[in-house]
Amino acid sequence: MTLLAVDALQTFYGKSHVLRDVSFTVPAGEITVLLGRNGAGKTTTLRSIMGLTPPRGGAVRFKDRDITGHAPHEIFHLGIGYVPEGRQIFPHLEVGENLRLAERRVDGDSSWTRERIFTYFPVLQERWRQRGRSLSGGEQQMLAIARALAGNPELLMLDEPSQGLAPRLVRELESLMIRLKAGGVTILLVEQNARMALGVCDQVLVLGKGAVVFAGPTAEFRRREAELKGRYLSV
Numbered sequence: 001m002t003l004l005a006v007d008a009l010q011t012f013y014g015k016s017h018v019l020r021d022v023s024f025t026v027p028a029g030e031i032t033v034l035l036g037r038n039g040a041g042k043t044t045t046l047r048s049i050m051g052l053t054p055p056r057g058g059a060v061r062f063k064d065r066d067i068t069g070h071a072p073h074e075i076f077h078l079g080i081g082y083v084p085e086g087r088q089i090f091p092h093l094e095v096g097e098n099l100r101l102a103e104r105r106v107d108g109d110s111s112w113t114r115e116r117i118f119t120y121f122p123v124l125q126e127r128w129r130q131r132g133r134s135l136s137g138g139e140q141q142m143l144a145i146a147r148a149l150a151g152n153p154e155l156l157m158l159d160e161p162s163q164g165l166a167p168r169l170v171r172e173l174e175s176l177m178i179r180l181k182a183g184g185v186t187i188l189l190v191e192q193n194a195r196m197a198l199g200v201c202d203q204v205l206v207l208g209k210g211a212v213v214f215a216g217p218t219a220e221f222r223r224r225e226a227e228l229k230g231r232y233l234s235v
């Protein structure tokens with residue numbers, strides 16, 4: 001089943017035409033990774049989906065519903081979680097307050113209760129009363145992800161979560177992605193760190209200068225890896 005479908009997106013910053021006819025689908029229950037060099041348009045793609053930089057053309061469909069042009073808070077309420085580049089937690093608020101602000105209640109057993117969040121992020125329970133800014137970079141990244149989960153997303157979009165993390169934390173992030181998928185969350189992951197992404201993803205998308213230049217299963221990407229990396233990715 002297709003959870004998210006992006007069709008012929010055209011996104012601009014002023015007169016600058018950044019996304020040109022971007023189309024792809026994100027299957028439910030899988031991890032899809034979006035790769036591309038600096039400035040390829042990865043962040044703009046997530047911002048276009050989330051309604052933060054609304055596209056001027058094309059459509060975004062989530063669970064067969066047209067969400068193009070909807071406000072970001074409406075899109076959040078429909079079940080898309082977004083972890084922006086550079087984390088952007090509230091530094092002056094405590095860990096618990098950061099999470100409470102992001103809660104969106106849903107019915108059912110799969111809901112991200114505080115207890116369930118603690119089983120995935122035990123460190124946040126230990127740091128519950130500490131301010132966001134006092135956490136380490138890795139802990140802030142975990143808080144940013146936990147905050148998105150508190151909104152009970154069906155689709156979780158993460159923008160370069162491995163950026164700035166030590167290799168050990170990148171490995172923790174990998175196993176977290178796999179656990180989240182097993183826990184029923186569909187993931188759209190933006191990465192420059194192809195190595196980490198390829199270890200966990202089912203589908204690969206490659207963006208080159210605002211256009212999709214590859215879309216397919218991870219195994220197919222692997223077969224063409226040398227060529228695709230040379231042309232479209234940083235090594």
Ligand SMILES: Nc1ncnc2c1ncn2[C@@H]1O[C@H](COP(=O)(O)OP(=O)(O)OP(=O)(O)O)[C@@H](O)[C@H]1O
Nearest residue numbers: 013016018036037038039040041042043044045192
């Ligand atoms: N707010 C903005 N105003 C004008 N141009 C922008 C803005 N944000 C991004 N751009 C331009 O849009 C293009 C795509 O940028 P985007 O941030 O989406 O790339 P990216 O793939 O996320 O890159 P990175 O890997 O560096 O995060 C780039 O040419 C960038 O300079």
Ligand SMILES: [Mg+2]
Nearest residue numbers: 042043044085
């Ligand atoms: Mg970016």
